[in-house]
Amino acid sequence: MKINKDIFSLKPSATLEINEKVKALRKEGQTINHFGFGQSPFPIHDEIVNELKDHATNNHYLPVDGLEELRSQVSEFLSKNQGINAEKExxxxxxxSKELLYQSILIFEGHxxxxxxxxVSYIPQIKSKGGAYSILExxxxxxxxxxAQGLEEFIQEHDKQEQYILILNSPNNPTGAIYTDEEYKELAEACRKHEIIVLSDEIYSQVNFDKDHACSISSYYPEKTIVxxxxSKVFSAGGYRLGYMVLPKEFASLTKVYRSLFSETFSCVASPVQYAAVKAYKYSEDIQKYVSEASVILSGVSSFIFQQLTAYRITCTNPRGAFYMMIGFDQFQDQINALGIxxxxxxxxxxxxxxxxxxxxxxxxGFQENELFFRLAFVDFDGTKAMMAYxxxxTVNIDFLKQxxxxxxxxxxxxxxxxxxxxTD
Structure with a gap:
């Protein structure tokens, strides 16, 4: 058989693969401490679940763009709760959002x-279309x-006439880091100077340990940023498989391109799920409280892990959102190498x-193989019980974590x- 070489070279998603391996080991009776998978542990809010139930009999295809009521509601949500002004159109x-990112990667030519x-999925998605990419240090x-300095240095050393597409993610998977307004202002200036297109992955925006949402680079570079x-993350509904994309007004000419590609691939998101999403993005006070409580619990778990690991000289990023941190054993590289690793x-x-x-x-x-860093996801617990206990x-203290x-x-x-x-060794 002849198979697309770019697709054939891909391997299963690392996050899904490790989750399946852990499930298999646990099925064999082994006790595994699972820091590998990043699914929200919390239950989907009842308001959202009940809305899904109420529309379970809806079997109609919805518009390719999405349900008009939902697009209007997302527009209102973004304006009130994420500082992004965008019309439903x-x-x-x-x-x-994973699929929408992939569709965008398919559409844009460049580096x-x-x-x-x-x-983990950005690079495989680019590889699947035979696209060119670079890892920025x-x-x-x-x-x-x-x-901004790192971005500028890369551009100066490469073809300035190339169309560049930068993928940013904040709050970040795998580090838990969040870009500040000042950092985004500086990056926006560099992007504008070189006319760089930005794909801004903001899937964790409200999973924030310090504020009610993370800032967006689109606030400083609206003309070429797609949000x-x-x-999946904010509302703990990964299995619902619904995401949104905000196309800047300057890219209005691409609306037909996106619609055409969507119509020839996924057609539309399941109707009941879109109606449930309307309820989610109405963002009632009760749902806001639920999102805030989840963030407080995650922040407490994160702080405990950070404090304990750094006390033993394990390198850690200091998460301010999302479900993750990067940890490193660079301080122990010689001892680890002595193990044949x-x-x-x-x-x-x-x-x-x-x-x-x-x-x-x-x-x-995106790290080199000999860099002894890892993503640690801190969500392997019963979110329903944890929220009830909180x-x-x-409070989220040591006793809370033990229990x-x-x-x-x-x-x-x-x-x-x-x-x-x-x-010791």
């Missing part, structure tokens, strides 16, 4: 720019956020087999045990 609904420390000192979001993938296997800890190697996130106790997030608590000390063993 600029908004498109698709089966998850894609991916900051080191970016979501970032550093732990900036929590692996791209700086992506959806139900040279790559993050090899160390990930070792930690899973010897310490029952599942982590994703940084090589899946509402009762009103409600035992896999996270135990997993941290398995990593400490590993580091202590290295020191």
């Amino acid at each position: 600029q908004i498109f609904i698709g089966p998850g 894609f720019l991916i900051p080191k420390g970016s979501w 970032t550093s732990i000192e900036h929590d692996f956020k791209l700086t 992506f979001g959806g139900l 040279r790559t993050s993938k090899e160390l990930a296997i070792y930690l899973l087999e010897e310490y029952q800890v599942a982590l994703l190697p940084a090589s899946d996130f 509402r009762e106790k009103g 409600e997030c035992p896999n996270m608590y135990k997993g941290v000390y398995q990593l400490v045990k590993f580091v202590n063993a290295l020191k």
Whole structure:
């Protein structure tokens, strides 16, 4: 058989693959501390679930752009809760922001720019179309956020006539970092100077530990920024598979292009899910409270892990949102190499087999294979129980973590045990 070589070279999504492996090990009776998968642990709010039930019999195809009522509601939500002003005509609904990003990658020709420390699917999506891309260097000192200087240096060293498409993600998967307004202002200036198109993945915007939402680069560079979001993270509805995309007014001529591609691929998102999304984006006070409580719990879990790991000289980004942090064992590279382990993938296997800890190697996130960094997702707990306990106790302390997030608590000390063993050896 002849198969598209660009598709044939892809491997299964690292996040989905590790989740399946952990499920298999647990089915065998093994206790695994699962830091590998980033699905929200919290239940979908009843208001959203009930709306889905109420429209379960709706079997109609909806417009390719998405339900008009939903696009209007997303427009209002973005204006009130994310600082983004967009008319409903600029908004498109698709089966998850992941798919909408992919469709955009298919549409744009040029050279894609991916900051080191970016979501696992950006590069495979670009590879699947045979696209050109570069990894932009970032550093732990900036929590692996791209700086305007780093972007400028790359452009100066490469073809200035090329069309560049930069993919940004904040709050960030895998680091938990959030770009500040000042950082976005500086990046926007560099992007405007070189006419760079920005795909801004803001799927975690309200999963924020300091504010009610993360700022958007579209506030400073609206003319060439496409914003992506959806139900999966903020509303804990990953399985609903609904995302939105905001096309800038300056790209209005692409509306027909997007509609044509959507109509020939996914047609439209399931009707009941779109009606449920209308309820989500009405963002009632009760749903806002639920999102805020979830963020407080995640912040507490994150703080505990950060404090414990850094106390044992494990390098960590300091998350301000999302479900993740990057951790590194660069301080122990010589001892780890002495075990015959040279790559993050090899160390990930070792930690899973010897310490029952599942982590994703940084090589899946744009790092070199010999950089001993990993994504740690801190969501392997019963979100329903945790939220009930938080509402009762009103705090996330060490006792809360032991009781409600035992896999996270135990997993941290398995990593400490590993580091202590290295020191002893």
